[in-house]
Amino acid sequence: MTKCKCGRKPVYFRRYEGHYYCKCCFLSMIEKKFNKTVGKYRLVQNGDHIVVGLSGGKDSSTALYLMNRLLQKRENVSLTAVSIDEGIGTYRPKTLELAKKLCKDLEVPHKLYSFQKEFGKPLDKKIKGSKDACTFCGVGRRYLLNKASRELGATKLCVGHNLDDEAQSVLMNLLRGDLLRAGRMGTITENPAPKGFIPRIKPLRFIPEKETALYAILRGLPSPGSECPNLGGLRPEIRVFLNEMEQKRAGTKFALLESFDKLSPFVQKAVQYKGPLTKCKKCKEPSSKEVCKTCELWKSA
Amino acid sequence: MKVQVTYTGKTKSLTLKEGSSAQDLLEEMGINPEIVLVKQNNEIVPETELLSDKDKIDLILIKRIV
Numbered sequence: 001m002t003k004c005k006c007g008r009k010p011v012y013f014r015r016y017e018g019h020y021y022c023k024c025c026f027l028s029m030i031e032k033k034f035n036k037t038v039g040k041y042r043l044v045q046n047g048d049h050i051v052v053g054l055s056g057g058k059d060s061s062t063a064l065y066l067m068n069r070l071l072q073k074r075e076n077v078s079l080t081a082v083s084i085d086e087g088i089g090t091y092r093p094k095t096l097e098l099a100k101k102l103c104k105d106l107e108v109p110h111k112l113y114s115f116q117k118e119f120g121k122p123l124d125k126k127i128k129g130s131k132d133a134c135t136f137c138g139v140g141r142r143y144l145l146n147k148a149s150r151e152l153g154a155t156k157l158c159v160g161h162n163l164d165d166e167a168q169s170v171l172m173n174l175l176r177g178d179l180l181r182a183g184r185m186g187t188i189t190e191n192p193a194p195k196g197f198i199p200r201i202k203p204l205r206f207i208p209e210k211e212t213a214l215y216a217i218l219r220g221l222p223s224p225g226s227e228c229p230n231l232g233g234l235r236p237e238i239r240v241f242l243n244e245m246e247q248k249r250a251g252t253k254f255a256l257l258e259s260f261d262k263l264s265p266f267v268q269k270a271v272q273y274k275g276p277l278t279k280c281k282k283c284k285e286p287s288s289k290e291v292c293k294t295c296e297l298w299k300s301a
Numbered sequence: 302m303k304v305q306v307t308y309t310g311k312t313k314s315l316t317l318k319e320g321s322s323a324q325d326l327l328e329e330m331g332i333n334p335e336i337v338l339v340k341q342n343n344e345i346v347p348e349t350e351l352l353s354d355k356d357k358i359d360l361i362l363i364k365r366i367v
Contacts (some may be wrong), residue, residue: 002349003340013347020347045318214338215344223339224363244333 015225016251023218030215034066034203037088041187043156043201046076051154051198053145054081054103054110057094057225058216059160061102062199063204065132065221067158068106084141085114087122091228098222113148115140119298123230128297133230135276136297143285143294157198164209166202167253169239171258175234180288183268196286208253302354306330308337309362317352324348326358336363 004010021029037045050071052064064081071077083099085092088253090150096112103110119140127133149157161169173182189200204212216223224226245252279285280292282299303316306326317326323339323346334348340359341350352358 002347010347011345210335210338212365213361214345217338217361226360243333246335247333259337 011218012211014211016254024209025061027215027218030207030211031066031069031204033207035070037187037203037206038070038201041201043069043188043203044074044077045159046074049078049080049153050147050156050158050201051145051152052081052108052158053080053141053160054083055100055160056083056097056099056102056222057202058221059162059165059209061098061160061222062212062216062219063158063160064102064108065106065201065219068108075295080109080111080152080154082111082113082145082152084144084148084198085116085122086137087115087124088137089124089229095169095222102222111148111152113144114142115270115298118144118147118162127230132232134233134235137230139297142291143298146196146198147285150196154198157200159200159202160204160212161202162204162207162209162212163253164239164242166205167242167256168235170256171238171242172234175238177272179267182260183264186264194286205257206254227283302352304352304354304356304358306358306360308332308360321352322348323350323352323358326352328362330360332360337361338363 002010003015004018004022004025006022006025008024010020012026013019013021014021023134044050050067050069052060054060054064068079069170071079081099083096085096089250100110107239114122115126119126123133123137123140127136138175169185173179173185180256187202187205211227213224215221242253242256278287278290280287280295281290283291285294302319302321303314304326305314307310308329308330315326317329323341324334327334327337327339327348336359339346339348339350340361342354342357343359
């Protein structure tokens with residue numbers, strides 16, 4: 001019978017390193033990995049006010065839980081959770097309830113922003129069955145999370161992107177030929193931030209999605225359950241492809257992300273990315289174009 | 302041996318060879334282990350875990366694919 005190195009019954013086999021983990025050792029390993037990423041990339045510094053983007057799903061809930069755990073012993077760093085109600089059928093109200101409960105349990109201040117209030121209509125009404133739901137949602141959510149973080153006086157915006165999300169984004173950006181966006185990727189982005197932008201930190205970036213899901217289940221956090229009904233675009237296809245590759249060659253996702261991170265400085269140099277240099281003439285938010293993508297999609301007549 | 306498998310809300314009975322693991326079960330069902338966690342008789346186990354006759358298996362979908 002297989003056992004964890006401590007002798008207990010395993011809950012997880014990490015194929016890419018060939019080790020078994022019991023519940024206790026698995027939780028400890030994830031927590032150490034999270035803390036190591038925060039330390040290595042200096043994601044949190046004295047005086048920081050961290051806003052965690054909290055959807056109420058497994059990844060953002062895990063990010064909030066681990067960040068709150070890490071900051072317990074630090075009195076000079078504050079934490080707030082921000083949820084965005086995009087207006088997605090019965091799906092979002094359920095996850096927002098989970099987000100609210102988690103913040104109450106952890107005693108973390110929780111703020112709610114909505115597309116309805118910001119853009120005048122919820123996502124469901126805006127897209128009306130369009131296949132571009134994820135584009136409208138993603139652009140609106142990023143805009144609103146940044147704006148909310150700034151309004152709350154945050155110095156960092158923490159998001160729950162895991163290894164799978166990031167490996168998928170690397171491949172998607174390359175397949176689209178979008179080197180400008182590829183060059184902006186990283187464990188901390190927009191740092192130092194151009195005026196108006198809050199640097200984004202991704203402490204789960206080196207933890208596979210399967211491990212964040214297991215962590216959430218073992219800790220009793222919101223775990224895999226209901227799924228957003230709007231799933232489209234290139235990402236699902238890339239996800240299937242990378243999962244197949246990972247099954248054939250364990251460690252593929254890590255190799256892809258780590259290789260890209262090494263190439264990233266050269267990509268940034270090649271595209272001469274200097275951050276958003278201008279302000280959107282409509283909303284005055286930072287933008288790389290005269291009119292930002294949010295105004296183009298959400299605020300046009 | 303026969304096991305009872307629940308996946309995405311549906312339960313069915315499957316016949317497997319003696320000595321089959323959860324990994325074998327996933328392969329039989331055409332499911333990539335990257336997208337699920339396995340519960341054997343209500344306990345989370347690694348996919349390498351051997352299954353027994355009359356086991357109740359729950360496959361927890363991590364993220365919907367399509």
